[in-house]
Amino acid sequence: MKVKFLLPVILLAAVLAQSSCVSNKKYAELQANYNKSLDTNAKLKQSWQVTQQELSGSRARVTSLEEQIAAAKATQASLQDALNKCLAGNNQGNVNIAKLADQITASDKYIRHLVDLKNKSDSLNQVLTNNLTRSLSPAEAQGVDVKVLKGVVYVSLADNMLYKSGSYEILPQAGDVLAKVAKIINDYSTYDVLVEGNTDNVPIKQTNIRNNWDLSTLRASSVVQALQNTYNVDPKRLTAGGRGEYNPIADNSTASGRSQNRRTQIIITPKLDQFMTLIGKGDEVPKN
Structure with missing residues (x-):
């Protein structure tokens, strides 16, 4: 009798143990997915913050031009009013009327010049972005953040894409992103x-690196040498520089801000004659 009752108990225990095992495995899988989602969310938030800052700068420049245009239009309206009064009252001589007419013409020309500068600024940014990213496929472009600011192209790479924390040695997996950057550089x-x-403001704790100036400069030098030795970029075109912690784009008092500040920027600058050619191309870009 005892054997008959003992067998169901053993079977029940085995089923419960198997169920517990499956549950733990499922929990671990859900936990891994959750951690991956947190990491993805942090990266998207960082990218969004950088984009918002650059968008804010672009809006400020557009606002400044619009204010100048408004001021010039107000001046033109005032001159036109003065001319109308002269013509209506017939109290001024032909010389004064001609002078006012010349001032109105000059004011109108200046307004057109300001409007043209604004349009060309927008067009130039679009031309540079299109030209410098056309060598990348849509899938490749996702791994490289390319921005245009005042006619200069900035390719920004987070430090954890290239190096270990506190190190200037380039990680093996950084080869993919550097290959994409080299593709852009070699295309032009x-x-x-x-x-x-660039670094955050946390002091470096390495015996062979004195401070963040050293770290930022050594990292830039590592990228320059990789571009030269691995991707055949002409070293005569390359300059390596470090700005330490003194060029932040976010608040160093938060972990997210420090993460944004730890970055390597690759700045691609056309020469003056190339700028002039691009400005000419800017007129061909359709206005939205």
Whole structure:
């Protein structure tokens, strides 16, 4: 009798143990997915913050031009009113009327010049962005953040894409992103390239690195040498520089801000004659 009752108990225990095992495995899988979602969310938030800052700068420049246009239009209206009064009252001589007419013409020309500058600024940014990213496929472009600010192209790479924390040695997996950057640089072989290292304000704790100035400069030098030795970029075009902690784009008092500040920027700058050619191309870009 005892054997008959003992067998169901053993079977029940085995079923419960198997159920517990499956549950733990499922929990671990859900936990891994949750951690991955947190990491993805943090990266998207960082990208959004950088984009918002650059968008704010662009809006400020557009606002400044619009204010100048409004002021010039107000001046033109005032001059036109003065001319109308002169014509209505017939109290001024032909010389004064001609002078006012010349001032109105000059004011109108200045307004057109300001409007043209604004349109060309927008067009130039679009031309540079299109030209410098056309060598990348849509899938490749997702791994490289390319921005245009005041006619200069900035390719910004987070430090954890390239190096271990506190190190200037390039990670093996950084080869993919550097290959994409080199593809852009080599596509425009006459442009100058500045590689600029940036850090947060946390002091470095390495015996062979004195401070963040050293770290940022060594990181820039590592990227320059990789571009030269691995991806055949002409070293005459390359400059390596470090800005330490003194060029932040976010608040160093938060972990997210420090993460944004730890970056390497690859700055691609057309020469003056190339700028002039691009400005000419800017007129061909359709206005939205």
